Every structure is written in C-alpha cells, then in structure tokens.
Amino acid sequence: MSKVNSFVKALGREITDLVFPVYCLNCGKDGQSYLCRDCLSKIPKLNEQLCINCQKPAPFGKTHPRCVSRNTLDGIISALPYSDQKIREIIAAFKYSFAETLAERLSALLIQEMKNLGLSGYFAEFKIIPVPLHSRRLNWRGFNQSLLLSKPLSRMLNVEIQTELVKRDRFTKPQIELKKEQRRQNIQGAFSITNPSQISGRYLLVDDVVTTGSTLNEIAKLLKQSGASEVWAMTLAHG
Ligand SMILES: [Zn+2]
Numbered sequence: 283m284s285k286v287n288s289f290v291k292a293l294g295r296e297i298t299d300l301v302f303p304v305y306c307l308n309c310g311k312d313g314q315s316y317l318c319r320d321c322l323s324k325i326p327k328l329n330e331q332l333c334i335n336c337q338k339p340a341p342f343g344k345t346h347p348r349c350v351s352r353n354t355l356d357g358i359i360s361a362l363p364y365s366d367q368k369i370r371e372i373i374a375a376f377k378y379s380f381a382e383t384l385a386e387r388l389s390a391l392l393i394q395e396m397k398n399l400g401l402s403g404y405f406a407e408f409k410i411i412p413v414p415l416h417s418r419r420l421n422w423r424g425f426n427q428s429l430l431l432s433k434p435l436s437r438m439l440n441v442e443i444q445t446e447l448v449k450r451d452r453f454t455k456p457q458i459e460l461k462k463e464q465r466r467q468n469i470q471g472a473f474s475i476t477n478p479s480q481i482s483g484r485y486l487l488v489d490d491v492v493t494t495g496s497t498l499n500e501i502a503k504l505l506k507q508s509g510a511s512e513v514w515a516m517t518l519a520h521g
Pocket residue numbers: 306307308309310311317318319320321322
C-alpha cells in the first residue's frame with residue numbers, strides 16, 4: 283500500500299486512473315470504491331470520544347468543564363484512532379492521492395459517529411468551517427481535504443460551509459513533524475479572521491486529523507474572540 287502510494291504520487295492522478303483499476307486500498311479487492319463496504323465496517327473505530335485539552339475520555343466529546351476555556355474548543359467528535367497503522371495509511375491515501383473518491387466514504391464515518399452519539403440535531407444551528415490550507419499548500423495539493431470532508435456533512439446537517447471567514451496567513455511546518463510545545467508556537471498567529479463583524483453563533487470546524495489540538499484550539503480562540511458563542515470540531519481521526 284505505501285509502495286503503491288508513493289508510486290501513485292509520482293505518477294499523478296490522471297495517469298493512475300488508467301494504470302490502476304479501482305480497488306480497495308485496505309484489502310486490495312477489485313470493486314467500485316477505494317474503500318470497500320466490508321473494510322469500511324471493519325476498520326477500527328474510536329472507542330470513546332476524547333477531550334481536546336487533556337486527551338482523556340469525555341462523554342459526547344464535550345470538553346471537560348475543568349478543561350474548557352475561551353481558548354479551546356467546546357467539543358470534538360472523531361471517528362477513527364490515528365494510532366492505528368491502517369488508519370494512517372487510509373488517511374495518507376486520502377490526503378495525497380485519492381481525495382475526491384474517498385471523501386464521501388470517510389465523511390460517512392463521521393456522520394455515523396455523530397448519529398451514534400445522538401448529536402445530529404445538536405449541530406443544526408452550526409456553520410461549518412473547513413480548516414483552511416495556506417494558499418501555497420492549496421496550490422500544490424490542488425484541493426483542501428477538509429473542504430471535501432465538509433461537503434457531505436453540510437448536506438446531511440443542512441447547514442452552510444463558510445470558507446472565507448478564516449484565513450491561513452502564515453505558511454507553517456506540518457504539525458505532525460513537531461512536538462506538543464513546538465506545535466503551539468508553530469501555529470500561533472498562523473490564522474486570522476477575515477471579517478470579524480460577520481462572526482456570530484456557533485461553528486463547527488472540520489479537519490482530517492487532530493493530535494494535540496493546537497490548530498483547532500487556535501482557530502476556536504480567534505472565533506470566540508470575534509464573538510462566536512460555541513465552537514466544536516469534527517475530525518476523521520484523533521491521535
Ligand atoms: Zn476492502
């Protein structure tokens with residue numbers, strides 16, 4: 283899989299569609315999707331939701347009363363454990379090679395988790411903000427994977443996606459390469475709110491992976507400073 287993946291990256295998408303028939307990235311079975319129904323139901327799921335601040339179990343993903351502040355998310359829901367090697371491979375494939383084809387299936391996992399928690403109704407008044415990429419990274423990658431994940435969610439919840447409110451001003455090192463304290467420094471001042479007067483009500487940030495939460499908490503802080511009353515996040519995986 284990782285061998286195929288680097289090969290795929292080198293070739294580019296157009297050609298890979300011709301060279302590689304559609305097959306499941308997890309089990310290798312030929313079929314209709316890059317993640318077959320069997321594998322989708324079998325891949326490890328997150329057993330419990332975790333607090334964004336202390337990373338300990340938190341009912342419904344709601345940030346513990348002792349952990350929540352104006353500088354943190356109010357809650358976060360994730361579907362998959364990022365510690366699992368298979369999950370890491372699937373997410374790498376999603377980010378670098380098969381984004382459009384995998385987005386719908388992966389987003390479905392998030393929607394399922396939200397339903398399992400009984401929270402679909404809770405987000406009816408939220409507006410979705412996909413975590414933005416810096417323009418340089420967006421140009422290089424050609425798409426924002428967080429926006430692709432947001433679309434099925436917005437259709438299901440019948441809420442709007444706002445892509446212009448939060449901007450990534452500074453090009454930062456990938457958080458994944460950094461330790462917790464470095465991550466906080468790396469991300470500080472990386473984002474800004476384009477139009478603070480437009481901020482009101484409740485927001486749902488969407489991203490592919492969360493680890494220490496530095497990025498999501500930074501955006502939550504900015505939104506709350508501008509008047510947001512509540513900020514939650516959904517990520518495919520929690521590491
Ligand atoms: Zn499969």
